Amino acid sequence: MSDDGRYTIRSGRASDIVEVARLQASVQLQPATGGSPHPGIAAWVEDLMDGHPSVTPGDFLVAEDAATGRVVAGLAGLRQDWSLAGLRLPVAQVELVGTAPPHRGNRLTERLFAALHQRYAADGVPVQMIEGIPYFYRRLGYEYALAGDGAATVTAVAPEVAATVPATAPEVAAVAHDQPGGWTARPATVADTDALAAIDGRLTGGDAWSCPRDAAVWRYEIGGRRDADIARRTVAVVVRDGRVGGYLVHGARLSAAGELIVVAAACREPADWVRAAPVMYAHLGHVGRQHAAPPERPFTAVRPLLDPRHPLVRLGPPGTPRRPRGWYLRTGDPAGLLARLRPLLRDRWDAAGLRWPEPVMTIDMYGRAARLEFRGGRLTSVTAVPGAVSPSTDPRTHAAIPPGALLQLAFGHRSLPEALETWPDLLPRDHLTGHFLTAAFPRVPVALWPRT
The missing domain is CATH 3.40.630.30 (Gcn5-related N-acetyltransferase (GNAT))
Known part of the structure; x- marks a missing residue:
């Protein structure tokens, strides 16, 4: 190359x-x-x-x-x-x-x-993402634009985690069948992969960012990795009446601090979380105690690498809050990113009952700009156009948005009012433009387990 x-x-x-x-x-x-x-x-x-x-x-x-x-x-x-x-x-x-x-x-x-x-x-x-060395990747065009976790760490002695839960068989870590609503949890098998893929398929229509896996990828996650693979995770399913109703993904071993790391959790139906969450925490407690090797490595806590708004976190026991990790994002084509988001922007404006009164809205990213075209007040297309020499004063520019701020807005890390407090060079032309951008870019929960 x-x-x-x-x-x-x-x-x-x-x-x-x-x-x-x-x-x-x-x-x-x-x-x-x-x-x-x-x-x-x-x-x-x-x-x-x-x-x-x-x-x-x-x-x-x-x-x-x-x-x-x-x-x-x-x-x-x-x-x-x-x-x-x-x-x-x-x-x-x-x-x-x-x-x-x-x-x-x-x-x-x-x-x-x-x-x-x-x-x-x-x-x-259009988008690249990286975790890793703080600040380093900013020098390569990346911006902290997504929170990787932030959920509280739950001590292993919390009642929901510390309860003694019998296994149904020595080799199967499953919670007791008398859990609320008849829910149980057990390790996933390759026979579950179609059900897991179906749950992920339903998540794609939800209100949180997700990274869906098809049956082949789920099969790989369950049984395709080498035992020593540091990225290997353990997949469990929650079951009711023989049907897989959700999943839980956690570390294959305890961390150096004795924590059992949770990287993903989902339910087929949102209403199932009230029943499923206690079963998941009981399962995590059971697995954590299985992995413990006291006194060298006791089981100390369940640490969810999840958004604090995640249902498993909201419905779980209280814990010690943690500062979110930074996920750094980059786009080399900000107008192209907005074009990819066009259906989402259109639907958000429609849901808010908003119709743009002009044929065009121009968003300038200080060097490059995006031309949003409207018909009957509804968004029809987004194309890249040259940026203005001075977008903050150019009468054709409706909003000047620094590229880093655009990433934070596009991924719902910050709403427009929050971004305005952080980026002094984020400049909507007028109140109407600000109103439209506020509707276009709300805060969005994160339920991402990126593929590794």
């Missing part, structure tokens, strides 16, 4: 698996291993490059040293679709960014990201 004479940036290949796994294991999470290669990272890379239903070796980018032919840096872009209210949005999650120590300082990370962004611009993937 690019070659400066010393390093070649190229797509990964099947023949790179061993070398990429060795590189990443030697540079990721080194404090946890005391400098030794991390076996969980190596297994994760091997799983992604060999057998994952939606990832291929070509989704990796590597830097190859021309002198030795060795892979000395790399990253992975994991493509997925996020959904909200029936809208499908292609997103790429960036993972496993690493460079061998002797080759650091040569701008390889910057070059790898440039190649990645170029790839997604060509492929029409």
